[in-house]
Amino acid sequence: MKLFIYHTPELTPSDTTPDCAIAVDVLRATSTIATVLASGGEAVQAFSDLDQLIAVSEKWPPEKRLRAGERGGAKVAGFELGNSPLDCTREVVQGRRLFISTTNGTRALQKIQHSPSVITAALINRGAVVRYLLDKQPETVWIVGSGWEGSFSLEDTVCAGAIAHSLVENCPISPVELAGNDEVIGAIALYSQWQNDLLGLFHQASHGQRLLRLKSQEDLKYCAQVDILDVLPIQQEPGVL
Numbered sequence: 564m565k566l567f568i569y570h571t572p573e574l575t576p577s578d579t580t581p582d583c584a585i586a587v588d589v590l591r592a593t594s595t596i597a598t599v600l601a602s603g604g605e606a607v608q609a610f611s612d613l614d615q616l617i618a619v620s621e622k623w624p625p626e627k628r629l630r631a632g633e634r635g636g637a638k639v640a641g642f643e644l645g646n647s648p649l650d651c652t653r654e655v656v657q658g659r660r661l662f663i664s665t666t667n668g669t670r671a672l673q674k675i676q677h678s679p680s681v682i683t684a685a686l687i688n689r690g691a692v693v694r695y696l697l698d699k700q701p702e703t704v705w706i707v708g709s710g711w712e713g714s715f716s717l718e719d720t721v722c723a724g725a726i727a728h729s730l731v732e733n734c735p736i737s738p739v740e741l742a743g744n745d746e747v748i749g750a751i752a753l754y755s756q757w758q759n760d761l762l763g764l765f766h767q768a769s770h771g772q773r774l775l776r777l778k779s780q781e782d783l784k785y786c787a788q789v790d791i792l793d794v795l796p797i798q799q800e801p802g803v804l
């Protein structure tokens with residue numbers, strides 16, 4: 564297995580696709596997606612464009628759908644949900660399809676959606692992602708951070724590092740053998756340094772600070788937990804997990 568980490572969707576090569584592509588938006592889209600599916604959501608359908616989300620979701624019976632939208636960290640007016648994973652309780656999401664659009668996370672997913680295997684990862688479901696990779700042994704894997712509007716984000720890279728770190732611990736492969744690019748070594752180093760204080764790292768991250776200003780402290784705490792949900796969001800058809 565060769566692992567490549569890209570800090571933003573814009574950095575992914577355009578002339579090739581990996582055997583398995585993983586979108587990461589720890590704060591908060593991929594944490595929300597994992598939570599919805601672990602809480603009995605029927606599926607999650609992701610859109611980068613809000614108008615398209617509205618048009619497609621209109622075709623679903625209102626009692627079977629939920630619309631979740633975030634722009635700039637805030638909830639989109641008129642939608643039932645924003646992008647807080649803590650709002651996605653079993654009572655709210657069970658049996659319903661979540662139609663979601665967020666600033667960066669759903670864009671990252673869209674960028675990789677034509678790979679043969681597409682999954683989403685967050686710290687909260689890291690173990691399920693690692694088990695899938697160890698089981699399927701894809702030859703090439705991309706982990707694509709969502710970043711923030713084209714720039715690097717600490718929380719996505721530390722999650723990529725958490726996945727790479729666990730791969731190295733659970734199969735006979737060294738970081739250098741696993742690494743398809745230098746970003747992998749950097750991400751493992753970041754995770755190794757911060758693994759006991761991921762919340763502290765989030766407090767230093769620019770998007771963590773943005774969410775704190777929006778009073779989303781509890782979301783930060785929730786998303787900083789590792790391996791609490793045994794769920795693998797895997798794409799069934801483009802954009803649908």
Ligand code: 3SL
Nearest residue numbers: 590591592636665667668
């Ligand atoms: O950018 C995104 O996709 C979001 O996850 C951002 S937020 O955490 O909902 O503000």
